[in-house]
Amino acid sequence: MENLAPIDVLDPEKLSFDRFREEVLKDYRSACESREASLLGRKEVLTGKAKFGIFGDGKEVPQVAMAKFFKPGDFYAGYYRDQTFAFATGAATIEEFFSQLYADPDPSHDPHSAGRQMNSHFATAFVDSDGSPLDLVNRKNLTAGLAPTAAQLPKALGLACASKAFREVNVLKPFTGLSNNGNEVCFCTIGDASTSEGHFWETLNAAGVLQVPLAIFVWDDGYGISVPRQLQTTKGSISELVKGFQKEDGTNGIDIYKVKAWDYAGMCEVFETGLRAVRKTHTPALFHVEEVTQPQGHSTSGSHERYKSPERLEWEREWDAIKKMKEWIIDNALASEEELGEIETEAKESVRNSRNLAWDKYQAPIRVQVTRSVELIREVAHEAPDHAEELLKLAAALAANREPGRKEVLQTLHEAIGLAGSTASARKSRAYYEELKKENAALYNTHLYHEGARKVLQVPEVKAVYAGNAPVLNGYEILNRYFDQLFTRNPKVLAFGEDLGKIGDVNQGFAGLQAKHGADRIFDTGIRELTIMGQGIGMAFRGLRPIAEIQYIDYLLYGLQPLSDDLASLQYRTAGRQTAPLIIRTRGHRLEGIWHSGSPMGMILHSLRGLHICVPRNMVQAAGMYNTLLEGVDPAIMIECLNGYRLKEKLPANLLDFRVPLGEPEILREGEDITVVSYGATLRIVQEAAQSLEAFGISCEVIDVQTLLPFDVHHSILESLKKTSRILIVDEDVPGGAAGFIFNKVMEQQGGYKWLDTAPRTITGQAHRPAYSSDGDYFSKPNAEDIMDAIREMISE
Secondary structure, X not given: OOEOOOOOOOOOOOOOHHHHHHHHHHHHHHHHHHHHHHHHHHHHHHOOOXXXXXXXXXXXXXHHHHHOOOOOOOEXXXXXXXXXXXXHOOOOOHHHHHHHHOOOOOOOOOOOOOOOOOOOOOOOOOEOOOOOEOOHHHOOEEOOOOOOOOOHHHHHHHHHHHHHHHHHOHHHOOOOOOOOOOOOOEEXXXXXXXXXXXXXXXXXXXXXXXXXXXXXXXXXXXXXXXXXXXXXXXXXOHHHHOHHHEOOOOOOOEEEEEEEXXXXXXXXXXHHHHHHHHHHHOOOEEEEEEOOOOOOOOOOOOOXXXXXXXXXXXXXXXXXXXXXXXXXXXXXXXXXXXXXXXXHHHHHHHHHHHHHHXXXXXXXXXXXXXXXXXXXXXXXXXXXXXXXHHHHHHHHHHHHOOOOOHHHHHHHHHHHHHHHOOOHHHHHHHHHHHHHHHHHHHHHOOOOOOOOOOOHHHOOOEOOOOOOOOOEEEHHHHHHHHHHHHHHHOOOEEEEEOOOOOOOOOOOOOOOHHHHHOOOOEEEOOOOHHHHHHHHHHHHHOOOEEEEEOOOHHHHHHHHHHHHHHHOOHHHHOOOOOOOOOEEEEEEOOOOOOOOOOOOHHHHHHHOEOEEEEOOOOHHHHHHHHHHHHHOOOOEEXXXXXXXXXXXXXXXXXXXXXXXXXXXXXXXXXXXXXEEEEOOOHHHHHHHHHHHHHOOOOOEEEEEOOEEEOOOOOOHXXXXXXXXXXXEEEOOOOOOOHHHHHHHXXXXXXXXXXXXXXXOEEEOOOOOOOOOHHHHHHHHOOOHHHHHHHHHHHHHO
C-alpha cells in the first residue's frame, strides 16, 4: 500500500478485541449483503421484472471502510456504484434498493426517488414538506445521486465550501442546526475513467485553491466500460497524474493517498487518518482506490467477457475484495470459515426476503387496479354484446399478466373504453380510467417545483413605494443599494463570481460591498463557470442562500450541465425531499458582439425546467424579483439587462420589502388595436415603436411577461387578446426560441387562437449570432422599424 501523504498508525488500544471483531464482522456482513443484492438485482433485470440495472459489486469493501468515518453532519455526493456505502451508513435499506430497481413510485417504498431514478441513486431528506431545512447536523446526508459522468463533482465542491463558510463567517455561527462550526466533510465518489472529464479537473483545482473539506474517492477498476485505463489517463494512474496538486509546506493544494481495494485494514487506517486531517484542516484529499474488481461487468446491458482477457477475469476472481477480506479475517483469527459461512448464508436469505417484500409491495396496488379493471371490462362486455368477445379477451389478457404495470392497466382500459360505446358500465370504466390517470399524474408528474408552504407562486405582491423626493439613480446603483441592504438583513446570503468581489462586478452592482460585508460573504472566483454553479448548488443544499454569478449569459453554456442535470431536476427526482434554492445572477440581451450580446432564452427554457426564469426589464423589477425568490425555496436564474445598468430609475423606499409576483405579466401601455408581448431589453424598442404608431392612430397594448418560467399563470395576455384580437410577440432570441415558447403558451394552452382576427406574428433575432457594433445589433435583432411595419401590416389585414 502506497500513500503520498504521511499517515499515523492506528492506536491498537482504541477498541477492545471483542468490539473490534464485532465491527469487522458487521462490515463483512454488509459487504456480503450488498454483493448478494447486486447478484439478485441483475437476475431481476434479466428476467424482466426490472428495466435496467447497474450495481456496485466489487466496491463493497472500500465502501464499508469509507462508511466507518462518515459522521453525522457529513455530506455525500456520488453516483450509481455506491450502494454499499448507502447500506453501511444506514441511509438506505436493501428493500429500498429493490423498490428503486422496480421503479416503485410509492415514496414510502422508495424514499430516495419515488421510482423516478434508476437503481442505486440514493437521497436522504434535507427539507420538510414546507421546505424548511431539517437538522442536518445530526443526520448523515446523501445528496441525490447522479448518473452523468463526473456530474457529482461540482456540487461536492459547494457542499465543502459551505463548511468553510460556516467555520469562517461570523454571522453564520448561530445556525447550529446547519453546521457544527464547519466540521462537516463532503465525501465524493467517482469512477476512475470519469476523472477524464473536465468536471474533475475544474473541481480539483478549485478545491485546492479554496482549501475546503472535500474528500474524493476514486474507484479504479482499470476500465471505463470497455476502454482500458491506459487510453483514459496519462501515466495510467490518476494519483500519479495529480502529483502536482500535492500540498506542501507553505502552499495550498490537496493531500493524495493510494490504497488497494482488497486491503480492508489498510484502507481503514488510511481513511481514518486522511479524513481526520480533512475535517480538522480543511485540506482536500484524493483517495485513489486501486485494484477494484467488477464481478458482473459494467451493467446489465452487456458482458465484460467481450473486452477483458481470460487472464484479467481470473485475476479479478482471485483478488475479489470480499474474498481477500475473508482470508484476512481467518488469518487474524477474528472468525472461523464456518462462522463466515453462516454470515454469507444469512446475508443471502436476508437479501432474498428484502427483494420479495419490495416486489410484493410494488405489485400490491397494481393488482388492485387489475382486479377492478377486469371487473369493469367484464361489465362492459355484458352491456356491449357486439364487442363482448374482444372485451373479454382484453380482460383475460390483463388478468393473466403475471407482472403487470400501471401502463398495461391504463392501456387495457383505454382500449376497452374505445369499444364500449356509451353504456352505463362504459361511463364507470371511463371514470375509473380518469381516476387512475389523476393518480398516476400525482405519482409521476409532481415536484418539479416546491409544492409546500414556501411555494414561490404563493408569495403575495407588494408594490414598490416611492417617496416624493425619491432619488433617481443609475440602474446599477439601485442594485448596489439593494444588495447592501440585503446583506445587512440576511446573513445566509453569499455572492460570488468572476470579478464580483474586489471590484464589485463588471457593472458595479456590488461596488464597495466586499469591504463592508466581508470577503468571506462577497468574493471572487476563478474563471470556472462550471464549478461556480456547482459551488452555488452545494451551498444551497446546506441551507445557505447563495447568489452565484455568470458574468455574461453567453458564458452560461460552460455551467449549463450541472444546472440542467442536477439543479433543475433535483426536486423532481427526490419527490421534494431535497431542494437547492440557488439564484444564478447573469446579464444579457443587447450589447456588442457575438459573445456579449446573446439571448439564448430557448436553450434556457428547454434545459432548465425546474428553475424560475426571471427577465426583468430594469433593475427595480430585478430587486423585487430577488425579494420574491428569497421568500421561496426554488432555484432561479435572474437575467438582468446588460444595457440597462446606466439607465435612470427611481429608488423605491421599500427596497427590501416589495415583491414582484412571478408569472404575472405587467401591462406597460394600454391599447385597443393590437397586443404586443415582449420582455427584457427589447421592451424599450417595443415601447418606442408603440409611441411612434400612436401618431398614426394605432393603439398598442404593450405587455412585459416579466418571467418566462412561470409564464402568465392568470392568462392576462389572453384577456388582452380578447380585447385587441391581434397579437405580436417580439423576442431577440433566434427564430423559434422564446417566441416559440410564448406562442405555444398563448395560442395553444390559453386558447388564444379563438380570439384572432388575423394571423399571429413573431419578430425575433436572426438565426445567426449578433454581429458586432451598433449596425450589427440593428440588423441582427428586432428593431423599431421592423416592429412598426409588422403592426401596420397586421392592422391593415
